[in-house]
Amino acid sequence: MNIAILGYGKMGKVIEEIAEERGHEIVLKVDEDIENYQLDKAEIDVAIDFSVPDAAFKNISSCFKNKIPVVCGTTGWLDKYEKAKKICEEEGTAFIYASNFSLGVNVFFELNKKLADMMKGLPEYSVEIEEIHHVQKLDAPSGTAISLAQQIIEKYPDKKGWQLDHADKDEIVIHAKRIKDVPGIHTVTYESEIDSIEIIHSAKSRKGFALGAVVAAEFLQDKKGIFTMKDVLSSLFK
Ligand SMILES: NC(=O)C1=CN([C@@H]2O[C@H](COP(=O)(O)OP(=O)(O)OC[C@H]3O[C@@H](n4cnc5c(N)ncnc54)[C@H](OP(=O)(O)O)[C@@H]3O)[C@@H](O)[C@H]2O)C=CC1
Numbered sequence: 185m186n187i188a189i190l191g192y193g194k195m196g197k198v199i200e201e202i203a204e205e206r207g208h209e210i211v212l213k214v215d216e217d218i219e220n221y222q223l224d225k226a227e228i229d230v231a232i233d234f235s236v237p238d239a240a241f242k243n244i245s246s247c248f249k250n251k252i253p254v255v256c257g258t259t260g261w262l263d264k265y266e267k268a269k270k271i272c273e274e275e276g277t278a279f280i281y282a283s284n285f286s287l288g289v290n291v292f293f294e295l296n297k298k299l300a301d302m303m304k305g306l307p308e309y310s311v312e313i314e315e316i317h318h319v320q321k322l323d324a325p326s327g328t329a330i331s332l333a334q335q336i337i338e339k340y341p342d343k344k345g346w347q348l349d350h351a352d353k354d355e356i357v358i359h360a361k362r363i364k365d366v367p368g369i370h371t372v373t374y375e376s377e378i379d380s381i382e383i384i385h386s387a388k389s390r391k392g393f394a395l396g397a398v399v400a401a402e403f404l405q406d407k408k409g410i411f412t413m414k415d416v417l418s419s420l421f422k
């Protein structure tokens with residue numbers, strides 16, 4: 185498979201390594217305004233975007249306009265997600281966005297939903313989320329923390345949204361910490377006067393994110409439509 189990497193930073197470099205190990209070829213590396221590059225459908229089977237929040241939408245829509253499917257892991261641009269989906273559908277190509285491509289986090293998401301389902305009937309417990317990442321991270325809270333919050337909100341009828349640092353009673357608080365070299369730690373805590381229950385996912389490196397993104401690209405290359413990591417994982421485990 186011929187891959188274009190959009191965003192050749194920390195993630196882009198690990199994606200290159202893993203894609204090549206799996207027998208793919210990197211035919212384009214984009215690290216600045218996408219208008220400066222040629223996007224040729226004849227040469228690119230799929231694009232993988234791990235760039236910056238301000239560039240992601242332009243990168244993705246430029247690929248769609250050239251009928252190139254996109255796997256996107258960039259976080260912090262989701263106000264334009266619905267618009268991106270519409271362009272993808274209009275152009276008849278394919279798209280997967282995931283706030284986190286690692287297999288472990290996708291298992292953690294399922295645990296989070298199950299736990300929230302159990303805890304929603306226990307008003308003596310309050311719930312909060314903490315995420316810790318390296319100091320270069322541009323967005324806060326992390327996309328993964330937002331996904332975790334949204335999964336809990338779907339289970340709790342009285343929770344209306346989330347807030348960073350301080351939340352009202354009908355919101356979930358997310359704490360974001362920045363510590364040198366941390367690839368990503370997410371914790372969901374339920375706290376009562378008597379005890380606390382915590383689930384934690386701690387990434388040891390960026391390999392899990394990159395492998396998930398390359399596997400998602402392999403899944404997407406011959407498809408049309410909008411997909412999620414759940415679709416990718418179900419195709420692997422069937
Ligand atoms: N979904 C997931 O599983 C994961 C998502 N992420 C997300 O991926 C994104 C990238 O993370 P990371 O690799 O750590 O960040 P980096 O800052 O290391 O890499 C981003 C790269 O994008 C480049 N860039 C700047 N402008 C453009 C542009 N217009 N088009 C393409 N590339 C551009 C930057 O270049 P320059 O430095 O010169 O500006 C940089 O090399 C973040 O949003 C992060 O949150 C990260 C890990 C996992």
Ligand SMILES: O=C(O)C1=N[C@H](C(=O)O)C[C@H](O)C1
Pocket residue numbers: 259283284317321325326327328329367368369393
């Ligand atoms: O910026 C990062 O590094 C990461 N970003 C993603 C996020 O915002 O959730 C995923 C992962 O935690 C690493």
